[in-house]
Amino acid sequence: MHIYAMSDIHGCLDAFKTSLSTVDLDAEDSKLILLGDYCDRGPDSLGVFELVMDLQKLYGDRVVALRGNHEEMFLEYIDEVKDPNFTQAWILADSNLATAKSFLDAEAFKHVKHLLRLREFEEAYVFTVERIKAEHAGIIAWVRKLPYFYESPFGQVFVHAGIDEGAGEYWKLGTSDESFTMMPPDYVGRKFYLDVIAGHINTEAVSGIAGYRGIWHDGTSHYYIDGNVMKNGEVAMLSYDSETGKYSGPGLE
Ligand SMILES: [Mn+2]
Known part of the structure; x- marks a missing residue:
């Protein structure tokens, strides 16, 4: 089997498509695993959600989509619409x-900008959420069902941020939902009985190497694959060949 993994696409639809074009999903032994954070920061969060959903429709379980903390936040925006503090925080955080x-369509977006100019934060937020609910209910339902991790038959776990490796083989019970999507890279350099493939923290930060943008292996059990698309314009892709047990990708030799 050939496994391909990408993470932290963050609304960068074009960069995602470029990396995707190198994957042959028509091959029956291929699998694409996306580690979450499809939305926010880049220009086309909606387009990325729609493309991932389309890929799953076309290829079924050959395409695995996991949940990142930005999907958790997206659901919070949708669900906590009545909390005025939250309200203001979101609309201001959406850079x-x-x-x-x-x-939103052009007219609706114009209306939101108008409300924000009047500093009607809550109204802008409620309007935006109501529009998303009305026009993109399918996406909301899809995001709600995204799993936190994927375990391959080859001794690997794919996850947005990480797992609680201190829990050993009971990591599934020992890791909170929040940790799956948000935990810091606490186990870098330590050996675990599974390979852990994660995104969330960009590889420049986790490696400590200035300007690093590839896949980063910590020398033991961890592969970090977020090459920071907003900074570098590319979604890094990790490949794994189960015949050879070898990982490849930018930055790995
Ligand atoms: Mn993240």
């Missing part, structure tokens, strides 16, 4: 309103 813009 350049990129996420809201991708979900």
Whole structure:
């Protein structure tokens, strides 16, 4: 089997498509695993969600989509619409309103900008969420069902941020939902009985190597694959060949 993994696409639809074009999903022994954070920051969160959903429709379980902390936040935006503190926090955190813009048509987006100019934060937020609920209910339902991890038959776990390796073989019970999507890279350099493939923290940060943008292996059990698309314009892709047990990708020799 050939496994391909990408993470932290963050609304960068074009970069995602470029990396995707190197994967042959028509091959029956291929599998694509996406580690979450499809939305926010980049220009087309909606487009990325739709493409991943389309890939799953076309290829079924050959395409695995996991959940990142930005999907958790997306669901919070949708569900906590009545909390005014939350309200203001979200609409202000959406830099350049990129996420809201991708979900709204031009007229609706104009209305949101108008409300924000009047500093009607709560109204802008409620309007945006109501529009997303009305027009993209399928995406919301899909995000709600995204799993936290994928365990391969080859001694690997794919996850957005990490797992609680201190729990040993009971990591599934020992890891909180929040840790799966948010935990810091606590186990770098330590051996675990599974290979752990994660995103969430970019590889420049986790490796400590200035300017690093490839896949980073810590020398033991961990592969970090978020090459920081917002900074570098590319979604790094990790490949794994189960015949040879070898990982490859940018930055790995
Ligand atoms: Mn993340």
